[in-house]
Amino acid sequence: MKARIVWLMTAMLVPTVSLAARAWVLPSQTIVSRSGGWVTFDAAMADDLFSFNQGAMPLDGLNVSTPDGSALEPQNVARGKTRSSFDLELRAPGTYRVALATDQVMARWEEDGKPKRWRGTAAEMAANIPAGAARLEVEQMQRRVEAFVTVGAPSALKSAGGAGLELVPLQHPNDLYAGEAARFRLLLDGKPASNVEVEVLAGGTRYRAAPGSILANTDKDGVVSVTWPDAGLYWLDASVADEGATAPGVKKRRAAYNATFEVLPQ
Amino acid sequence: MKRYRSCIPLLLAAFAGAAHAGGLTLNLELPNISVAEYHRPYVAIWVEGADQSIAANLSVWYQLRGDHTKWLPDLRQWWRRGGRDLKVPVDGLTGATRPAGQHILKFDAAATPLSGLKPGKYTLMVEAVREVGGREVVRIPFEWPVKATTRASAQGSSELGAVSLTLDP
Numbered sequence: 362m363k364a365r366i367v368w369l370m371t372a373m374l375v376p377t378v379s380l381a382a383r384a385w386v387l388p389s390q391t392i393v394s395r396s397g398g399w400v401t402f403d404a405a406m407a408d409d410l411f412s413f414n415q416g417a418m419p420l421d422g423l424n425v426s427t428p429d430g431s432a433l434e435p436q437n438v439a440r441g442k443t444r445s446s447f448d449l450e451l452r453a454p455g456t457y458r459v460a461l462a463t464d465q466v467m468a469r470w471e472e473d474g475k476p477k478r479w480r481g482t483a484a485e486m487a488a489n490i491p492a493g494a495a496r497l498e499v500e501q502m503q504r505r506v507e508a509f510v511t512v513g514a515p516s517a518l519k520s521a522g523g524a525g526l527e528l529v530p531l532q533h534p535n536d537l538y539a540g541e542a543a544r545f546r547l548l549l550d551g552k553p554a555s556n557v558e559v560e561v562l563a564g565g566t567r568y569r570a571a572p573g574s575i576l577a578n579t580d581k582d583g584v585v586s587v588t589w590p591d592a593g594l595y596w597l598d599a600s601v602a603d604e605g606a607t608a609p610g611v612k613k614r615r616a617a618y619n620a621t622f623e624v625l626p627q
Numbered sequence: 628m629k630r631y632r633s634c635i636p637l638l639l640a641a642f643a644g645a646a647h648a649g650g651l652t653l654n655l656e657l658p659n660i661s662v663a664e665y666h667r668p669y670v671a672i673w674v675e676g677a678d679q680s681i682a683a684n685l686s687v688w689y690q691l692r693g694d695h696t697k698w699l700p701d702l703r704q705w706w707r708r709g710g711r712d713l714k715v716p717v718d719g720l721t722g723a724t725r726p727a728g729q730h731i732l733k734f735d736a737a738a739t740p741l742s743g744l745k746p747g748k749y750t751l752m753v754e755a756v757r758e759v760g761g762r763e764v765v766r767i768p769f770e771w772p773v774k775a776t777t778r779a780s781a782q783g784s785s786e787l788g789a790v791s792l793t794l795d796p
Contacts, residue, residue, distance in 0.1 A: 392700045395714065514711045536707065625703055626762075 382406040382415045384619050385596055386461055386508045391535050391623040395513040397452035401437075402508065404461060405444040410564045410596050411621070413444035418506070420445045422463040428455025428516045455516035456535060461506040464524060466608050470494035483608035500613040501606035507620045511535035523551035524607070526599060526618035531584065537624045542588040546579075549601055549616060553583030557599050561587050564594035592626040649736035649773055649796050653685075655753060656788030659727045666758040667724035668786055669698060671705035672732070674741075675750045675766075681709035682749055683740035686732060687721045701756045704764055736773070736795075744771050755786040767792045 386404040393400065407415035417440050425433045435447035451457055468479045468490050479489050483501070490497065503525030509518075515535050521527040532543035547554040561575040579585045579599075589595070597620045606614035657668065669690070674683040687710070689699060696715055700706045715721050719739075734741050749771055756762040763786035767779045773794040780791035 392706070394697050394699050395711065396694065396696055398697060538707070625707075627704070627764075 382408050383410065383596065383598070384418060384461075384504065384506045384617075385411060385621050386418070386459060386506050387411045387594070387621055388459070388508045388510050388623075391508070391510050392625075393451055393510065393512045395454060397450075397454070397512045399448055399450055400510050401446060401448045402459060403444045403446050404506070407443070408566075410562060410566045411594060412567060413441075415443060417441055417443055417445045418461060420447065420461065422461045422504075423447070424460045424462055425449060426458045426460070426519060426521075427453060428457065428512075429453050430519075433457075449510075451510060451512050454513035456509055456511045456518055456533070458518055458521065459508045459510065460521060462504070462522070462525075464501070464503045466499055466501050466611060468494075468497065468499045470497040483611070486608065486610075498613075499608075499611045500615060501608045501611050503614065503616040505618050507618075509534040509620075509622075520551075523548070525550065525616035526554060526557075526601060527551075528597075528618060528620060534620070534622055537589060537622055539589050539592040539624055539626055542586050544584055544586045545597075547583045547585065547599055547618065549583075550605065553579075553581070554599075554601060555579055555581045555583055557583070557585075557601055559585045559587075560598045562596050562598070563591070564596065589624040592624050595622045595624060596620070597622065650741060650794075651734045651736070651751075652793040652795070653732045653734075653751070653753075654789070654791045654793075655730045655732065656783075656790065657725065657727045657730065657755070658783070658786070658788040660757075660760065660786075662760070664759055666760070667726060668755040668757040668760070669702055669724065671702045671710065671752075671754045673705060673708070673752050674744065675708065675752050677748055679708060681705075682744055684709070684713070684717075684720055685734060685740065687715070687717075688724045689715075689721065691716070691721075691723045698756075698758070701762065702754050703756075703762065704752065705754050746772055751792050753783075753787060753790050755783075757786055761785050763787050765790045769794055772796070 384406050386402055389401045403413055404418035405413035406418050407413055423435060427433050435449055438447045465480055466483050466486055470477050481489055505525060505527060515533040527548050529546040529548060531546060537543050547557055557579045559577050575587060577585045600617040602615045604612045606612055670688040672685040673681050676682040689695060699710060702710060749769055751767040754764045763783050765781045765783045765787050767781050773796045775796060777794045782789055
């Protein structure tokens with residue numbers, strides 16, 4: 362009995378790997394005719410792709426980059442229980458990158474024998490983590506969740522910024538067709554991210570017995586190739602855990618990248 | 628009257644001349660589809676080059692009344708291959724949707740857009756998509772320029788019926 366309690370306590374003290382639900386942002390359409398139009402987006406954290414049945418994704422990191430570099434305000438922004446949503450009026454021709462990008466620090470420590478945790482930006486760390494906190498574990502978490510929408514003909518995408526993982530499409534993300542291969546380059550802090558496992562999962566997971574993941578590793582140039590088996594919505598997932606944190610006094614860093622793609626029939 | 632009659636051989640000669648001008652004749656069937664809600668399909672007809680780019684746009688039919696260009700990307704192949712680069716309407720190319728039945732389209736080899744075709748292998752592409760219906764693409768390969776009168780055909784199975792192509796030198 363005593364041994365069992367000790368074992369349980371040890372198990373509780375081992376820092377758990379954060380097993381967050383899948384993060385995605387889903388556009389109502391990815392290809393819009395030349396005159397442009399309204400596109401609505403749902404953002405959720407849910408393992409079922411693409412059913413919003415778990416948690417809403419906060420929209421504080423929402424950033425829309427437009428083809429001509431102009432600012433674009435999201436409209437009808439709403440946060441529900443299981444999804445967030447917003448509308449974008451897309452008129453200028455070209456490709457829009459819709460990103461939910463966050464850069465946060467997660468901390469765990471003990472205070473009077475009780476576990477404490479905090480999550481916030483690097484700038485808020487000093488005010489929220491007590492100096493000399495016992496059993497302090499801090500980790501920086503950089504996450505980027507994206508979707509792409511094109512009005513008229515696709516245009517080249519500018520760099521997303523360079524912090525954490527980002528995707529550089531070698532095949533335009535709004536020019537994907539069933540049976541064809543698409544190549545993407547993953548960058549970590551702006552440099553090719555080699556040997557990173559990339560998982561691609563078709564939407565509609567609820568209606569399949571097997572997940573049917575497509576797994577591939579990036580090569581030395583950070584490039585991965587995916588052949589789309591069928592038309593439909595796909596979710597791409599890649600993450601890196603290293604000691605490349607940029608927050609002061611933090612070593613451990615996890616960088617995650619997710620994107621939603623629409624693959625069209627031939 | 629007599630004077631007019633004397634003109635007839637001349638007119639006939641003119642018509643015969645036109646009929647013998649080289650080019651491409653397409654006989655396209657839009658099938659009768661028996662459904663509760665029928666809408667005439669959007670249709671794109673183009674010549675595809677060996678690299679799958681659009682070598683010549685021949686016809687694009689869509690709903691002209693009101694702004695319905697929103698649905699042009701549903702002609703998926705045409706849209707990706709170059710429809711998305713085109714500002715519609717285009718004189719001599721775009722037009723209203725057409726009813727079910729046989730449609731005969733003629734394109735003169737000496738006039739645009741065929742006059743711009745370089746010698747090589749091409750595919751005639753016909754794509755149709757119907758609101759609350761399906762989408763279908765029919766392909767007929769051919770060689771350009773035309774050396775002898777050739778006929779080729781293909782059969783659609785849902786949104787398109789028989790498609791036949793006659794090439795005249």
